[in-house]
Amino acid sequence: MGWRALGAGALAGALAGLAMPPLYWLPLAVVGVVAFVWLWQTAPGPRSALMRGWAWGTGHFAVGSYWIVEAFFVPPADYAPLGIPIVTGLAVVLGFFPGLAAGVAKWLVGRWPRLDGRYRRVLVLALAWTAAEWMRGHVFTGFPWNPLAHVWAFATPLLQGAALVGVHGLGLLSFLILAAPMLGWRASIAALVALGLGGVAGQLVMVPLPADGPMLRIVQPNTPQAEKFRPQLAGQHLAKLVELSRQPGFDTLAAVIWPETAPPLVIEPGGRALAIMARAVPPDGFLLTGAAFSKNRPEDGVWNSLLAVDRAGAIVATYDKVHLVPLGEYIPFHRQLAPVSGLIGRGSFEEGVSRVTLALEGLPPFSPVICYEVIFPGAVTGPGARPRWLLNITNDAWFGVSSGPFQHLTSARLRSIEEGLPMMRAANTGISAVIDAYGQVVASIGMEQVGVLDHRLPKARDITPYGRWGDLTTLAFGLLLACLLPFRRK
Known part of the structure; x- marks a missing residue:
């Protein structure tokens, strides 16, 4: 008692x-x-x-x-x-x-x-x-x-x-x-x-499902969070991402996938960084990368986004993260209480409008899910036609080799099972993975390893009851x- x-x-x-x-x-x-x-x-x-x-x-x-x-x-x-x-x-x-x-x-x-x-x-x-x-x-x-x-x-x-x-x-x-x-x-x-x-x-x-989709490359740079946004290292980090992306087999890829906020700077349309990033775009494909993205000027707002970049360095599609981490990615009412939010944080991302399903030439339609969004059941696909796969980009470098990244991966696996959709997952320091529609990790790059993972996109299942009716x-x-x-x- x-x-x-x-x-x-x-x-x-x-x-x-x-x-x-x-x-x-x-x-x-x-x-x-x-x-x-x-x-x-x-x-x-x-x-x-x-x-x-x-x-x-x-x-x-x-x-x-x-x-x-x-x-x-x-x-x-x-x-x-x-x-x-x-x-x-x-x-x-x-x-x-x-x-x-x-x-x-x-x-x-x-x-x-x-x-x-x-x-x-x-x-x-x-x-x-x-x-x-x-x-x-x-x-x-x-x-x-x-x-x-x-x-x-x-x-x-x-x-x-x-x-x-x-x-x-x-x-x-x-x-x-x-x-x-x-x-x-x-x-x-x-x-x-x-x-x-x-x-x-x-x-x-x-029942075994063939991995018969396009060939995709996941890049895991293993950039320590303490070094990620140091201005003097920005060029070095970006060059490392490009070098990893262009390893042998580059010409056969439909897309190269970088993790959440992979470029160590704010990306702007027409900015100089896009010309460098274009070197990581396969000849007939796209670079799919997370980025801190400004649609006009950084003073007007920055989004935690997924960008699809083509060979010419143009941004052809975007998704802005909808479900931001309170106090981690944004300060509530940060615009209305600007002096207060400036004292207790380093700035806020702006909130995206809605989830999306992106359709790019040469790729089956997919729904992007950025980091923390993957833990929410029934909230990982965009409206309209059903996607054929999920793309999860994340940066778990904040949490070291703790239980957090392993538990985060488990959430990602459950979303694939619920929706009956395969997932390609790119993490900065791990765990990057190819997950089939049954939640099995069929290939992965472990924690705090540098590398690339080339794999054909696994096949989707027919829509599951949960995928159709949710909760x-x-x-x-x-x-x-x-x-x-x-x-x-x-």
Whole structure:
């Protein structure tokens, strides 16, 4: 009771965080979720359940988000003292969502005694958990990092259910499986059988798809973040990108792909840098690069963009990042509160208008996804005709060799599964990868390595249920399980 219950909750949540990529210590996920359910069931009321769930969530997200601290220590590290307090505060805020699930579920069970059965209680809690996890991805611009279903990312067949019900629907099923020991040995055996059947079904679904698309080259320059934007090194960094792009096989490529903000300067239409970048454009193809992009003058705004550059050095297509990182990429109301935003940041990117599907000659239509945008389920494709592949460019150099880049890659894999689309992923310091439509990493460049990755674009699947209907499939799955609640027999 009391502070002991809160301490146990925080410890259990932290242990469950170690089951996430890249460690995958799955038994700790069972321990963490079972402790969450036990603390919830023994809570005397909704308020106590909320506080225990909040403590569990704070411990969980402190472990799952520690890597953000790394960014505060990148030189010149002006805000290094704020790193640990801010990340701790973020864990406290994110912890509210498991707490909300616990409090609401406790209130529902107390309000309607018909729900107060051993199996029904856990199902109510699982449904509340899933609703809170969905909210975490939407409230205050959302931060759906490390949803529960990511504990299965070590076995790709177990992730295939996301094509049906999305990562949150898979998380609902995951909660029930991990919580099964709370319900006795019969439920535990049933959970293991369900897990085995899910793995077999996932493997059967994964029919081999040929990589028969155009040949693409991913460039990973491995530029340290502390050196990336030093003016005296700009020419050197740009020359390195061009040199890597022009390695043998260059003439056979349909496109060269550079990471997020790869050129170490603001790119302007007609600027001198474009003439240098044009040397990285294949004879009959394009350079697809992330860039800090000014459409007129930097004083009028800079966007975090993807640019398609042709052989003549002209920008033929653009995508401006829509979902910016609050306080990382922009200061809210930075134009209205210019003096204040100038004191607390180094400037703000402008927000893009909408996601897009780009169609370029010689390339199947694709939807660009810049960095952090890839963690948002159901929000990675543009309107209109369905793209045939996803392009994810990112710069994870801010976070060193921490768990962050590995967890980021897992999110990218889930988006490919949900949409049934392959993905080409270019990262500055890693992990760059070719991901097929089943979320399998078929080729990659590891962390902090310099290199290029040439690969034909894998084939897309037919549109998946989640790709067609999005979160409605998650809702339908939750309602289907909720229909079991009125039944008395277990």
